[in-house]
Amino acid sequence: MTRPAASLHLRLTAAVVGVVGLSLCAFSLALHTTFSAAIFRQFDERLAQDARAVANMVEERVGEPWEFEPGALEGFEQKDGGAYFEVWMDDGVLLARSPSLGTADLARPRSLTDTMIVGTRLPNGRTGRVFLASLPPRQDEEGPPAPSGRRVTVAVALSTAEVDATIATLRFLLWGSGLAALVLAALVGAFAIRGGLAPVGRLAGRIGVLDARRLSERLPVGDLPRELGPVVVKLNELLARLEESFGRERQFSADVSHELRTPLAGLRSLLEVASSRERPAPEYKSALGDALHVVERMSSLVENLLMLARLEAHQVRVTNEEIALHELVEESYAPLAAKASARMLLVENRIPSDTLFISDREKLRVVVTNLLANAVEYTAENGRVTVESAASPGEVLRVCDSGPAIPDEALERIFDRFFRLDSARSGTGDHCGVGLSLSHSRSVRCARPVHRCRESPRRLSNVQRPEDR
Amino acid sequence: MRLLLIEDYLPLVRSLSQGLREAGYAVDTATDGEVGLEHAEATNYDAIILDLMLPKIDGLTVLKRLRGDHNATPILVLTARDGIDDRVKGLDLGADDYLVKPFAFEEFLARVRAIIRRRYQSSTSTIRIGDLEIDTTARVVRRGGTPIILSAREYALLEYLAARRGQVVSRGEIWDHVYDFASEPSSNVVDVYIGYLRRKLEPVGGPKLIHTRRGQGYVFGDRE
Numbered sequence: 166m167t168r169p170a171a172s173l174h175l176r177l178t179a180a181v182v183g184v185v186g187l188s189l190c191a192f193s194l195a196l197h198t199t200f201s202a203a204i205f206r207q208f209d210e211r212l213a214q215d216a217r218a219v220a221n222m223v224e225e226r227v228g229e230p231w232e233f234e235p236g237a238l239e240g241f242e243q244k245d246g247g248a249y250f251e252v253w254m255d256d257g258v259l260l261a262r263s264p265s266l267g268t269a270d271l272a273r274p275r276s277l278t279d280t281m282i283v284g285t286r287l288p289n290g291r292t293g294r295v296f297l298a299s300l301p302p303r304q305d306e307e308g309p310p311a312p313s314g315r316r317v318t319v320a321v322a323l324s325t326a327e328v329d330a331t332i333a334t335l336r337f338l339l340w341g342s343g344l345a346a347l348v349l350a351a352l353v354g355a356f357a358i359r360g361g362l363a364p365v366g367r368l369a370g371r372i373g374v375l376d377a378r379r380l381s382e383r384l385p386v387g388d389l390p391r392e393l394g395p396v397v398v399k400l401n402e403l404l405a406r407l408e409e410s411f412g413r414e415r416q417f418s419a420d421v422s423h424e425l426r427t428p429l430a431g432l433r434s435l436l437e438v439a440s441s442r443e444r445p446a447p448e449y450k451s452a453l454g455d456a457l458h459v460v461e462r463m464s465s466l467v468e469n470l471l472m473l474a475r476l477e478a479h480q481v482r483v484t485n486e487e488i489a490l491h492e493l494v495e496e497s498y499a500p501l502a503a504k505a506s507a508r509m510l511l512v513e514n515r516i517p518s519d520t521l522f523i524s525d526r527e528k529l530r531v532v533v534t535n536l537l538a539n540a541v542e543y544t545a546e547n548g549r550v551t552v553e554s555a556a557s558p559g560e561v562l563r564v565c566d567s568g569p570a571i572p573d574e575a576l577e578r579i580f581d582r583f584f585r586l587d588s589a590r591s592g593t594g595d596h597c598g599v600g601l602s603l604s605h606s607r608s609v610r611c612a613r614p615v616h617r618c619r620e621s622p623r624r625l626s627n628v629q630r631p632e633d634r
Numbered sequence: 635m636r637l638l639l640i641e642d643y644l645p646l647v648r649s650l651s652q653g654l655r656e657a658g659y660a661v662d663t664a665t666d667g668e669v670g671l672e673h674a675e676a677t678n679y680d681a682i683i684l685d686l687m688l689p690k691i692d693g694l695t696v697l698k699r700l701r702g703d704h705n706a707t708p709i710l711v712l713t714a715r716d717g718i719d720d721r722v723k724g725l726d727l728g729a730d731d732y733l734v735k736p737f738a739f740e741e742f743l744a745r746v747r748a749i750i751r752r753r754y755q756s757s758t759s760t761i762r763i764g765d766l767e768i769d770t771t772a773r774v775v776r777r778g779g780t781p782i783i784l785s786a787r788e789y790a791l792l793e794y795l796a797a798r799r800g801q802v803v804s805r806g807e808i809w810d811h812v813y814d815f816a817s818e819p820s821s822n823v824v825d826v827y828i829g830y831l832r833r834k835l836e837p838v839g840g841p842k843l844i845h846t847r848r849g850q851g852y853v854f855g856d857r858e
């Protein structure tokens with residue numbers, strides 16, 4: 166078993182043992198107390214009876230010492246037999262004593278207000294209980310016509326040996342069975358708990374098998390106990406997210422290699438072919454010009470990628486200034502004008518010339534350029550692109566074009582790096598799909614993330630204001 | 635020999651096709667998979683150079699379709715993508731060879747030559763007929779050691795005839811394999827060039843190498 170399962174096992178077993186132990190203790194205690202009390206009550210009853218019997222053997226005599234008539238008193242004869250009694254007059258004069266006492270005495274209290282029953286050491290050395298009470302003598306026709314109402318103090322002591330033994334046996338039994346039950350509970354509990362926790366171990370085993378290469382696998386939910394179900398469901402969701410994320414990373418890596426290698430290949434072939442033989446100067450010139458174009462494309466791609474990397478590592482600072490939006494849009498559009506007219510697009514800048522916005526000029530320009538470039542590239546020919554002011558609070562500007570619309574599934578992904586709607590590449594234009602992603606990243610810093618909304622047949626891109634701190 | 639280059643990155647298209655033409659090939663180009671497939675299905679090329687990342691129909695699909703139609707044209711696949719998977723997929727789908735961008739142009743040329751050679755089933759790059767020696771790598775023709783100067787078009791014609799030696803080659807086939815779309819079609823240009831070649835290769839009184847089969851075409855070889 167793995168570590169966590171063992172400690173859970175231990176905790177559960179300890180809990181079971183603890184609960185069983187506590188219950189057993191409580192039960193034993195209660196049983197013991199109740200039983201002892203009952204048994205001693207019985208014993209004390211017997212003591213009281215004997216005491217009354219002894220008191221009954223006292224006869225009141227008028228003018229003479231009272232007489233003690235021992236009747237049938239069994240058990241008190243044997244010396245050190247464990248049963249003793251003594252009787253005194255209320256003034257302390259000894260009236261009678263049991264034969265078993267011999268010459269010893271039972272303790273007599275100075276004053277006796279009530280019945281007393283106490284544990285004591287008997288004259289024979291054993292433990293016992295003594296009953297002390299002030300009782301009336303025998304009252305019958307042989308007595309004086311007018312009883313004085315005087316009483317005698319009676320002490321009866323009996324050995325508690327039997328009772329003690331019984332209680333001791335009970336205690337032994339309780340201990341014994343209690344411990345046995347505890348051990349049994351511990352063993353059975355441990356066993357049952359281990360069985361109960363086995364699914365956790367198995368699950369851990371299955372999870373351990375997963376790795377980056379097998380992210381398409383999912384953990385089965387069917388044969389799991391109810392408590393583990395939600396855990397596995399969440400794990401499967403996590404796996405799905407990881408799979409998607411890894412997939413995107415792989416895609417990105419493949420795309421980067423393509424995007425960087427293609428212009429390099431073009432450059433290389435261009436230069437190799439140009440230099441493969443003697444050529445007239447204009448041919449060389451043209452080849453060098455082509456080479457330069459390719460270098461420019463690579464350059465901007467590399468810059469974009471670096472910026473993306475830096476943004477994602479939060480290494481870029483934002484410096485704010487007041488920006489005239491209308492002018493910024495014009496600036497951003499300028500390099501795209503040629504392409505737009507080649508595609509016969511009507512591009513309008515409808516932002517009023519007095520609209521100001523505070524942001525990082527450079528980065529905002531890149532965001533806007535990227536949005537415009539995308540619009541110019543992908544709007545169907547003879548269409549229109551309009552740049553408008555914010556239409557709702559939180560927006561900075563909107564770039565709307567006449568379509569075609571972006572399908573819903575793609576909406577989420579258009580800001581992924583290198584994603585393009587045509588999965589095979591929609592053109593060899595100067596785009597490579599990094600633009601929108603860059604817009605997204607930069608926007609996070611200088612404005613809230615850009616999102617595209619689809620209102621057929623028009624597409625919109627909004628640049629939103631940054632969140633207020 | 636006539637080649638089809640299917641590649642969408644324009645600088646590469648321009649430089650590769652220029653280099654190939656200067657090396658004596660007739661080259662047709664296509665910048666997306668759809669047009670490329672059309673050309674490949676319509677014309678019998680000696681080799682196709684196919685980029686994998688193409689718009690409209692991607693390279694692997696083009697490859698699959700061509701092989702699915704039992705088109706046995708040798709195909710050299712070009713790609714910039716990482717990964718063994720792509721290479722394996724390309725080769726398994728029927729490509730004859732694979733080149734990762736960026737590449738040296740010389741290597742590219744050599745691989746093109748190699749797949750064409752395989753198609754015509756010659757194992758060496760030098761063809762010898764009698765005392766005529768054609769070095770297809772250096773694109774040099776010698777007779778008894780003495781080099782014979784041929785124009786690019788003449789060489790291309792000779793190379794094709796030599797590759798098909800012993801077989802009857804029709805004018806139409808010659809047209810298809812030596813000229814590209816950019817050439818002006820002309821009904822007797824083949825005959826004219828055969829004439830040029832004969833004059834250079836067959837000295838007066840010497841053995842004939844190019845034989846006419848009336849109504850069918852020509853045969854190249856040292857036997858009738």
